[in-house]
Amino acid sequence: MTGDALLSVEDLTVEFDTPGGTIRAVEEVSFEVGSGETVCLVGESGSGKTVAGETLTRLVPTPPGEIVGGTVRFDGRDLTSIDERELRSIRGNRIAHVFQNPQNALDPAYTVGDQVAETIELHEDAPDARERAVELLDRVDLPRPATAAGKYPHELSGGVKQRVVIATALAADPDLLVADEPTTALDVITQAQILRLLADLQAERDLSVLFVTHDLGVVSEVADRVVVVYAGRVMERGPTEAVLEDPAHPYTRALLASLPGRGESMTPLQGSFPDPVDRPSGCLFHPRCPHAVDECREAVPTEHDASRYLHEERSAACVYYGEGYDAAELEGDTAGPEGDAPQPNAAPADPDDAVEPDRDVPGPDDGGGDRGDATPEPDVGAVDSDGDRP
Amino acid sequence: MTVAPETSDEPRFRNVDWENETGRTWSPSPSTWFVLAGLVAIGLAFAYDYLLVPPKQPVVGGWEAPIIDWLLLVSLVLFFGYALVPLASRERTRRRLWAQVRNRPAVAASVLWLVLVLLLGTVGYAILGKPTKHLRIPYQPPAFLAGDPFLPGRCVGAVVDGRCHGTLQHPLGTNVYGEDIGVLIVSGMRVAVTLSLVTATILVSVATAVGTVAGFVGGRVDAVLTGYVDVQRTVPAFLVYVVFAFVTKPSLLVLIVVFGFLNWGGIAHVVRSEVKAIREAGYVRAARSAGAGRLHVLRHHVLPNVSGGIAVATTRQIATLILVEAAISYLELNDVMVRSWGEIAASGMGQWFPLNWWVVAGPGVALVFTVVAVSVVGDAIRDVFDPRGVP
Numbered sequence: 001m002t003g004d005a006l007l008s009v010e011d012l013t014v015e016f017d018t019p020g021g022t023i024r025a026v027e028e029v030s031f032e033v034g035s036g037e038t039v040c041l042v043g044e045s046g047s048g049k050t051v052a053g054e055t056l057t058r059l060v061p062t063p064p065g066e067i068v069g070g071t072v073r074f075d076g077r078d079l080t081s082i083d084e085r086e087l088r089s090i091r092g093n094r095i096a097h098v099f100q101n102p103q104n105a106l107d108p109a110y111t112v113g114d115q116v117a118e119t120i121e122l123h124e125d126a127p128d129a130r131e132r133a134v135e136l137l138d139r140v141d142l143p144r145p146a147t148a149a150g151k152y153p154h155e156l157s158g159g160v161k162q163r164v165v166i167a168t169a170l171a172a173d174p175d176l177l178v179a180d181e182p183t184t185a186l187d188v189i190t191q192a193q194i195l196r197l198l199a200d201l202q203a204e205r206d207l208s209v210l211f212v213t214h215d216l217g218v219v220s221e222v223a224d225r226v227v228v229v230y231a232g233r234v235m236e237r238g239p240t241e242a243v244l245e246d247p248a249h250p251y252t253r254a255l256l257a258s259l260p261g262r263g264e265s266m267t268p269l270q271g272s273f274p275d276p277v278d279r280p281s282g283c284l285f286h287p288r289c290p291h292a293v294d295e296c297r298e299a300v301p302t303e304h305d306a307s308r309y310l311h312e313e314r315s316a317a318c319v320y321y322g323e324g325y326d327a328a329e330l331e332g333d334t335a336g337p338e339g340d341a342p343q344p345n346a347a348p349a350d351p352d353d354a355v356e357p358d359r360d361v362p363g364p365d366d367g368g369g370d371r372g373d374a375t376p377e378p379d380v381g382a383v384d385s386d387g388d389r390p
Numbered sequence: 391m392t393v394a395p396e397t398s399d400e401p402r403f404r405n406v407d408w409e410n411e412t413g414r415t416w417s418p419s420p421s422t423w424f425v426l427a428g429l430v431a432i433g434l435a436f437a438y439d440y441l442l443v444p445p446k447q448p449v450v451g452g453w454e455a456p457i458i459d460w461l462l463l464v465s466l467v468l469f470f471g472y473a474l475v476p477l478a479s480r481e482r483t484r485r486r487l488w489a490q491v492r493n494r495p496a497v498a499a500s501v502l503w504l505v506l507v508l509l510l511g512t513v514g515y516a517i518l519g520k521p522t523k524h525l526r527i528p529y530q531p532p533a534f535l536a537g538d539p540f541l542p543g544r545c546v547g548a549v550v551d552g553r554c555h556g557t558l559q560h561p562l563g564t565n566v567y568g569e570d571i572g573v574l575i576v577s578g579m580r581v582a583v584t585l586s587l588v589t590a591t592i593l594v595s596v597a598t599a600v601g602t603v604a605g606f607v608g609g610r611v612d613a614v615l616t617g618y619v620d621v622q623r624t625v626p627a628f629l630v631y632v633v634f635a636f637v638t639k640p641s642l643l644v645l646i647v648v649f650g651f652l653n654w655g656g657i658a659h660v661v662r663s664e665v666k667a668i669r670e671a672g673y674v675r676a677a678r679s680a681g682a683g684r685l686h687v688l689r690h691h692v693l694p695n696v697s698g699g700i701a702v703a704t705t706r707q708i709a710t711l712i713l714v715e716a717a718i719s720y721l722e723l724n725d726v727m728v729r730s731w732g733e734i735a736a737s738g739m740g741q742w743f744p745l746n747w748w749v750v751a752g753p754g755v756a757l758v759f760t761v762v763a764v765s766v767v768g769d770a771i772r773d774v775f776d777p778r779g780v781p
């Protein structure tokens with residue numbers, strides 16, 4: 001971590017007080033977004049990615065939400081500790097948000113032109129706000145923007161609405177855009193158009209984007225770097241292409257293997273997502289991990305540098321990347337807890353081998369199959385080979 | 391009613407009149423200017439009356455300026471400024487209202503009738519004045535109709551077969567005092583307009599303030615306010631009015647005050663639940679993420695979106711209140727000097743009923759028309775404000 005990024009989140013922990021107990025939605029999450037960079041927070045529903053995005057400008061209502069720990073440094077200031085007034089001058093003006101559902105992101109009582117102008121007027125005394133709103137609507141490619149500015153949200157389609165929402169978000173010329181599933185509610189064609197629009201706008205304005213999504217297809221299109229979260233914790237991070245081509249963490253592997261249309265058979269993730277109130281001990285993924293060892297149950301794994309296995313700057317919160325384990329054992333299995341045991345022979349210790357670019361998700365030809373060995377253990381050979389490495 | 395300052399952070403409780411804001415203006419909207427000017431004018435006139443004109447002396451013409459008329463003036467200003475003008479000046483609501491009027495004859499007829507009541511009840515009454523008594527010509531039948539020969543009094547029109555025929559001099563007939571029923575109906579309109587608008591002003595102000603604060607602030611404030619509303623809703627306003635009418639003197643003002651300050655609970659509930667829903671709406675979150683403060687969100691996103699619900703809930707209350715007033719008149723718990731439709735009809739239900747049926751029928755029909763019209767317009771307003779409705 002360099003520390004001089006535009007946005008630098010460190011050890012952010014957010015809890016929610018609910019009648020069923022305290023839910024830890026985000027736990028010790030750290031990430032950075034540099035100038036002009038796109039970082040993706042990827043995770044399933046309930047993984048805390050949305051909460052992490054909204055906590056940046058403290059949009060999460062408190063109570064029931066509470067930032068229990070960590071810092072959000074933005075342009076030199078810690079946003080978790082500044083007062084509401086200062087925060088309001090940052091919202092919209094420096095950090096803007098685009099939310100998932102354009103259907104209710106626009107106020108039915110106002111024309112869309114008014115709503116774009118509203119954001120401008122919130123941050124400056126602008127008599128020309130209305131004209132600038134029309135310009136922005138033109139910029140987000142609304143056909144006949146001057147007419148469109150006079151329309152009410154219910155008169156527009158979902159894709160057009162999302163363009164308006166983007167225009168609203170960009171109205172006060174922010175430095176960072178937090179885009180929370182901005183294309184999820186849209187059809188595939190509109191999705192592609194919106195993604196292209198976002199990419200164009202980003203290049204044009206040197207915008208930093210924190211993209212929050214569950215959609216790995218979207219991730220591969222937009223992100224420079226990706227941070228994979230599961231149940232509120234970071235599992236893995238790295239450059240997008242590297243992570244998607246060659247996932248380091250067993251969770252990411254399983255996630256990728258569960259996707260259709262990647263040339264392999266789809267393998268759904270076994271088990272179920274952790275109960276937010278009663279979370280597993282140790283590694284949050286261990287109950288569903290085919291490679292879990294005792295240490296996974298006992299202690300939360302720290303993020304290990306995975307670059308010695310995978311040539312780019314990578315890290316994964318998995319014991320297999322730590323001292324005394326061989327990450328090569330993670331190869332060849334995505335089937336779930338009933339998967340096979342480590343394959344000493346099929347686990348080459350050579351890091352160059354491990355990053356064969358054409359090897360996508362590990363498949364059955366890796367020597368997997370159903371051997372019925374329920375508890376994979378790191379064997380001596382594997383530890384040895386790990387120890388041999390420079 | 392106090393004049394609510396438009397800006398500053400302090401008066402949130404008073405600032406939440408049923409503002410039907412048209413835009414995100416930073417200076418007061420035209421509506422607010424209109425209301426401020428109107429209230430200042432009324433305030434000056436009131437000060438003149440209070441300080442310079444001796445008690446029981448008319449201010450202008452024969453007008454003695456009772457307190458209820460001042461309240462009516464204030465309510466009229468608020469009604470125009472915060473209900474009619476925004477409804478007509480917002481392009482969407484105007485367009486939708488016009489569509490309602492054009493496509494639904496019932497709505498058109500109701501709007502027409504209510505406009506007629508409003509005009510006759512204010513301007514018309516000011517011109518016609520109170521009905522004059524002609525004690526020698528009681529129970530003249532309506533024009534083109536004949537009265538029963540048993541009815542007392544001299545006949546103004548032709549007498550055929552002993553039956554008195556009505557004349558165009560009194561097209562709707564006269565009552566026991568020889569007062570013209572048409573003029574009486576107009577005086578009843580005055581009472582209905584006063585009753586509706588002044589009560590609505592109280593209901594809307596209190597309900598919006600309480601409902602918005604409860605829904606927007608939430609937590610303990612919500613619990614306390616909602617709890618209070620629930621308790622208050624168990625108190626029957628009718629009984630309280632009866633007690634007041636015995637203790638003091640029955641009057642329209644007491645009726646308005648009692649029903650205005652006891653019946654806002656239902657509207658407050660509607661406001662609260664809508665505010666709670668809107669508070670979580672995507673556009674409120676979007677506005678907050680764009681840097682809007684709570685007060686801005688409240689004024690520009692929450693209130694405009696609950697105004698439809700407030701209007702609908704209020705019209706329901708008003709329709710009921712007009713009927714309640716008639717019931718109170720029939721029970722002779724009213725001020726007989728206030729010639730409401732209920733009072734006029736009740737006064738006709740004496741020994742000669744049903745021979746003098748027109749005394750009851752005229753105001754009765756006006757009463758029914760008004761109650762139905764208020765309900766129909768209430769429904770239309772709901773459709774006008776429905777964000778998902780047709781443009």
